[in-house]
Amino acid sequence: MPKYATGKYAKAISDRSGLEFPYREMVREWNGSIVHVSEFEPKQPQLEPRPSSADAISLRNVRVARIENAVAYSLPEDAFETYEAGSRVINVTAPGHGLTNGTTYRFRGQPTTSASSSFKYADPGSFDGISGSNIAKAAGYTITTGVFKDGARVSTDYAVANFFHFTVDTDTATKGGVKGGGAGCSVGPVTLEAWLNIL
Numbered sequence: 001m002p003k004y005a006t007g008k009y010a011k012a013i014s015d016r017s018g019l020e021f022p023y024r025e026m027v028r029e030w031n032g033s034i035v036h037v038s039e040f041e042p043k044q045p046q047l048e049p050r051p052s053s054a055d056a057i058s059l060r061n062v063r064v065a066r067i068e069n070a071v072a073y074s075l076p077e078d079a080f081e082t083y084e085a086g087s088r089v090i091n092v093t094a095p096g097h098g099l100t101n102g103t104t105y106r107f108r109g110q111p112t113t114s115a116s117s118s119f120k121y122a123d124p125g126s127f128d129g130i131s132g133s134n135i136a137k138a139a140g141y142t143i144t145t146g147v148f149k150d151g152a153r154v155s156t157d158y159a160v161a162n163f164f165h166f167t168v169d170t171d172t173a174t175k176g177g178v179k180g181g182g183a184g185c186s187v188g189p190v191t192l193e194a195w196l197n198i199l
Contacts, residue, residue: 014039072108072188073097080135080181082128082173083165089148090130091165094187099143099164106140106192110184127180130171135181140190141166 010023015033026034030043075094083089099105108121109132123132146155148165 070189070192072186072192073099075181075185075187077183078127078179078181079185080124080127080130081179082130082176083148084176085174086172087176088167088169088172089165090135090168091147091149091163092143092187093163095162097162097164097187099145099187101145101160101164102142104140104142104190105187106138106190107135108186108188109136109182121186124185125180125182128176128178129174130168130180132181134168134171137169138190141168 007023011020012023012026012034013020014026014035016035016039019036021036025037027037027040028034029040073094075092079093081091081093083091107124109124110122112120112122121136123136126132143164143166144153145160145164146153147159147163148154153165
């Protein structure tokens with residue numbers, strides 16, 4: 001292997017500026033140029049970008065979205081109110097019900113247990129000439145959101161969000177403006193099972 005001189009008194013020309021500098025103060029840049037230490041420029045990091053992978057899309061341990069079971073909406077006590085004497089229209093108080101206008105729902109009374117150890121719904125309480133069994137008709141009733149008042153539907157945002165009404169079969173109100181039904185009543189899908197066996 002050849003032996004090189006130290007260059008103690010030697011001079012070198014910078015590839016960048018063309019100026020003369022002491023040989024021992026020269027350095028080599030990443031591109032091979034010989035420059036003075038005062039002129040040295042490190043390699044721009046953007047010339048060697050880090051490899052990047054695509055954004056993650058899939059999740060680990062995913063599950064198929066489940067379908068929630070149909071549930072009944074609990075009504076406040078004495079939520080039913082007859083409209084007027086001789087009318088079959090029933091207004092229902094149901095704060096924030098979220099039910100769909102024009103959809104058929106079934107009304108149910110308080111949950112009870114029978115002697116055969118099964119869970120059932122009782123009929124709402126009868127009131128003002130309207131029988132609870134008629135309100136709890138298995139086929140249900142098509143509801144209209146809002147309040148039925150002065151012979152017309154009141155459909156303000158508040159009324160639609162907190163009230164609905166339906167027309168009951170056969171029975172008519174005796175006085176009108178009478179609340180009833182009792183506590184523990186609910187409204188929900190017609191297809192909701194009316195009883196469950198208790199294990």
